[in-house]
Amino acid sequence: MNRHSSTATRPTTAKSPLSTAAITVAFVFLAIGVLGFIPDVTSDFEDLGMAARRSEAHLFGIFRVSMLHNLIHLVTGVVGLALARTATGARVFLVGAGAFYLVLWVYGLAIDQGSAANFIPVNTADNWLHFGLGVVMIGLSLLTGRRRDRS
Incomplete structure (x- = not known):
């Protein structure tokens, strides 16, 4: 068979x-993690602390962030890229x-x-x-992970 054939x-x-x-x-997640370290994207950037009360910075002026919070996003992104190489990992x-x-x-709702x-x-x-992230991610796994009929 010709190697350029469309039936190969x-x-x-x-x-x-x-x-x-x-x-x-x-x-x-990687983008959000990086953006959390950019002063013009993160309001009160000078108040970005490692964690807890030491951080009063807000990503996009809305979401409270810290170095730890940004690192969690970065780690989530790196783990996602590593696992996404296979359907099972994804x-x-x-x-x-x-x-x-x-x-x-739930944790955020439960604490003061x-x-x-x-x-x-x-x-x-x-x-x-x-x-929203949790629901969307689990939903994506269900919607995109359905096995196709192979008949």
Whole structure:
């Protein structure tokens, strides 16, 4: 068979929809993590602390951030890129990180934002963003991970 024939079979290197979704989410987390360290994007940047009450900086003037909070976003993105190389890894990332952000949402709702327990730190906007991220990530794993009928 001619190697240029359209009927020749070649291994595909195309990413699955699940991997593509995980890579996209991972890049969003990396971008947000980096943006949290940029003064003009993060208001009160001079008040960016390592964690907790030492940080009064706000990403986009809305979401309370700290160095720890930004690092969590960066680590989430790096882990996502590492796991997204396979469909199984992508699913593990989307479901696992999605569950983590849902737990972080519950945590943020349960603590007093003015207390030492708010060590990341989070505010109400962060809490609802964490909820949305968790739902979207788990939803993406379900919607893009469905097996196609091979008949």
